[in-house]
Amino acid sequence: MEYFQSLRTRTGNLFLESLLVVALVIVLFPFMWIFVTSLKPPDLVAVPNVWIFEISGVNWRSVLLESNIPQNIFNSLIVGIVTVVIALAVGCPAAYSFSRFKSTAATRFSILAAEMMPPAIMILPIFLLLYQLSLIDTLWGVILAHLTFVIPVVTWFLIGFFDEVPRELEDQAMIDGCTHFQAFYKVILPVVRPGLAAAAIFGFVLSWNDMFYALILTGGESKTLPVAIAGFWTFRGVEMGKMAVAILIAIVPVLIVSFFVQKHLVRGLGGGAVKF
């Protein structure tokens, strides 16, 4: 009986895993396709059924050596990181306050409501404002714009993380002579570190993916990656080969990072952000 049961779970698990493999294939297929496309010579890019061909380095060479893509990736990184750092810096204390002092579900909810402002409504005033400050075509402009949607989400996540931390922790610290602020800063913050990481990664992804603001607010040297990728789509056609290279360059570092952080991401979010 024992034996059969374990056999059943084993075949069951095999079945479940095969489902996962199907999902894996669906996710990976487009990646494989862009990888193949990036190696195709220009006349084969649009031919669907060719998988064997003479590998051409044209696309890689022109993107790596002749384009601004490395600069654009750097810009996107800077924007994402700075945005997230600012969001954490202002979001952390506020989230702690929301979590520890009286706050109704409605006030928490209002934080999230800030996230749903349509970008279309924000963009023109931000644009004119940045113009006054001569920050158009600088990364500061995009950072400013990205703060509008990164801060609410990050803060909202953080509230959940703080909720999970037992109050006894800071009570104990305060008995030991800390002020309340010190207790927050020295005791609570280190405890929620996985949560901070999860929120940070999440905010970073939001910023990294945005094209709407960056399209209008950046230009020249300050272009972010999504804008640059859109740039391969010219009036003379989509340069799919080069774009494939750009996508790959952009995705590989993120994939590697995500491999290392996903555990924290799951654990961090599990630590309470996903609850009201």
Place this chain on the structure above:
Amino acid sequence: MRKPDLPLQYRLMVPLAVVLLAVMAYPLVFSAWISLHDYRLTRLADVQFRGWDNYLGLIENQQFWTAITNTMTFVVGAVSMEFVLGFALALLLHRVRRFQNFYRAILLSPMFITPIAVGLMFRFLLNIQLGVVPHYLNKIGIHVDWFGVDLALFSLMLIDTWQWTPFMLLMLLAGLESLPKAPFEAARVDGASAWLIFRRITLPMMRPVILVALIIRGLDAFKVFEYVYAITRGGPGDSTETILFHIYKVGFRFFRMGEAASMAYVLIVITLIIVTTLYWSMNRR
């Protein structure tokens, strides 16, 4: 040293309040002002006060309502597919322990690609003459016109599902991993079937997580722009015109900012109503 007058509760909020005021309050107020005027970027010397005219004009603006309907359909369709698939995958990943890191890293990866690239990628993958997917579907006798009138919006939902199911997966998996073990063991000892356990224990305990995941993803899906921009430009006809694309067009292609701003405010009200209803209805049970 003088003791600060403000209680800690509020002092902690000052940075957030200052930054949010700086980046959001001004744009929102200014947009509200614009929405009450005939504010055209090409005629800034001659901005007329219009009162509620921009808003009243929307009532009869067929395109605007089409865009709203399309967007709602998109949000409901895409988010439900993402939820079902995401939940299924989360349950799978929760069970399967082998190669877990590997599976997770791959399955989460689509959400890290910038949507414009995803849009352009699928535009060619699904292209009926030039794309790989229709090419092999044809071979097994399936002919699907992905971007025709009937399917275009659905195809955009599929693309959204490809990219954002990972988000649902992430949230729901995190929720599953943090559930207490005890109720499950007790149920198993009592001999409850897997389905019963899922319905009676997993689902109720996951409700808050589900709510959060749905709300965040839903709000984000309302902002769909890149896929439309990259693939259909709103067509065929009006069938994939979404609201953000429409507002962008009126505001930044036709330069009628007043009208665009009024649309954006109506959109805010609509989303607010939906989200609050969802929130209260799910929280009350």
Place this chain on the structure above:
Amino acid sequence: MKSFVKGAQVLALATAVSIGWASAGTAGSLNVIMEEVPDFDIVTKMTKQFEAANPGITVTFDAMPYDAMRDKILTSSLASKATYDVIIIDNPWMDEFSRAGYLAPLDDLIKSSAGYDFNDFVGPLREIGEVDGKIYGVPYYNYALGLIVRQDIFDAKGINVPTTLEGYVKTVKDLTGGGMYGAAMQPQRGYKIYEEWKNWLHATGGDLMDASGNVIINNAAAVKALEMYIDAYQTAAPKGSLNWGFDEALQAMATGQAATMLSYNWMLPTLNNPNGPAGKLAGKFKLYEVPGGEAVLGAWHWGIPRNASAKDDAWKFISWITSKAVDKERVIMGGAPIRISVINDPEVWEKGAGKSYFNTVLGILEDAKPLSSGDHAEELIEIVGTELSAAVSGQKTPHEALDDAAKGVMAANKK
């Protein structure tokens, strides 16, 4: 936490350094906004000569995708001091931008430039740059449409390339079959379908508005043009190509799936380039005038913003890049032609795509009509392009679609 704060400080410093560049122009430097297309690559290469000849001036290009340009130019124009000293203007923006007061008139500058020969620019191109009796733009390059065909297929079947619309529809139907489609069309909603269909409209004698400004987009000629277009789409275009734009149509041609397409005249050299997208098919393509002979003319113009600070230097650059000698060199390098003298230059034929190509281009340009004009040109394209798409996809009948288009155009003109 300490390390976090420290990290943040280092980061802030690093970013302050890396973000700190300013975009404002300094004396002696020209800021030019450009669209990222091959014509731009040619201009950048040539500009080195300009900088060598004018040591006091450095030219900085800000290249971007088409969709970002309109906003960028607009905002530069709203400011008290322009970001850009030289801009390029798309044909539908010309009337709107000049009437909004964004552009500086160029008449005096043109007059003061000896040997510039403004009248050497092809007439219809020149006229787009003239608004209310003043010149606001000089041509940069054209994107007039022509009929590109697979000459080898026509030769093998012994048929002539049609010159009338009726003939064209019949021919593309005949050519369809056996894995080959008669026409790769671009019925994507908005700009693309409008740009293509307007050639058909010209061929049946229709237009958006008549000479006195009445909207005639729903008259009998227009309905006929749309019915024929739908007929051709349903019988001779690749199945399921409703969202196709220019890229897909081009690739269908390049991969040998279609026998004809309406496209920009300068696509021919690209298709005939053995290292280009067509590969082995290169050399088999030929350019003709669009059926009916009246092509849709798109054009980019150089212009100087009214609020630009270095207007004289800006004109120095524009007049240099569009001068006869430099323009000849630009066209030889593959730029789209704008000057009659250059198009008729045997040296250009020899080093470029050949005499017959340039003769056809001149034929196309000479009686081409602008894509769209007026203060609402951009919106009209969108309105009509949406209705056309609704008709081709079967959501509306041609009559309904064009009546709605007419209503939309009238409403937009009133706004």
